[in-house]
Amino acid sequence: QVQLVESGGGSVQAGGSLRLSCVASGYTYSTNYHGWFRQEPGKEREGVAAIYTGGGVTYYADSVKGRFAVSQDNAKNTVYLQMNSLKPEDTAMYYCAAGWKYGGSRLLKGAAYNYWGQGTQVTVSS
Numbered sequence: 001q002v003q004l005v006e007s008g009g010g011s012v013q014a015g016g017s018l019r020l021s022c023v024a025s026g027y028t029y030s031t032n033y034h035g036w037f038r039q040e041p042g043k044e045r046e047g048v049a050a051i052y053t054g055g056g057v058t059y060y061a062d063s064v065k066g067r068f069a070v071s072q073d074n075a076k077n078t079v080y081l082q083m084n085s086l087k088p089e090d091t092a093m094y095y096c097a098a099g100w101k102y103g104g105s106r107l108l109k110g111a112a113y114n115y116w117g118q119g120t121q122v123t124v125s126s
Contacts, residue, residue: 002026002115004096009120012086016124020081022096022117031098031115033107034079036070038092038122047108048094049081059107064090086124093119 008020022034035050049070050059058070069082079096097113106112 002028002031002098004098004115004117006094006096006117006120009094009122011123011125014087014124014126016086017082017084018086018122020083020094020096020120020122022079022081024077024079024098028077028098030100032100033098033103033112034070034072035097035099035107035113036079036081037095037097037110038090039095040092045095045110046092047110050107051079059105061108083122086122088124088126091122091124093121095119 003025005023006020008018010018012018033050033052036048037045038048039045046061048061048064049068051070051072067085072079096117098115099113102112
């Protein structure tokens with residue numbers, strides 16, 4: 001089992017920045033990649049960014065390219081999502097996830113993940 005705990009959410013004005021953190025514990029060696037997803041009530045979950053644990057290859061949704069950056073500190077078992085130039089449409093619950101089985105662009109799909117955190121709320125006001 002892998003446990004994931006997100007933090008760093010909050011309320012900011014448009015144009016502001018936030019950095020989300022996701023700390024992994026448990027059998028972390030069993031996972032090959034981490035992803036960040038977001039979801040608003042009544043809407044589908046959206047894959048935002050993903051990163052391979054080894055090598056650090058990253059993937060981003062078109063909606064956040066150039067504004068968000070995913071990174072990791074393997075020594076701390078922590079994955080980060082730096083969010084800059086935030087827009088009201090970025091408002092959502094953000095979730096961290098971990099998996100091992102898939103690759104490539106499928107890392108932005110929820111089906112590629114086996115473990116999920118509880119989420120942290122991000123609210124961007126105009």
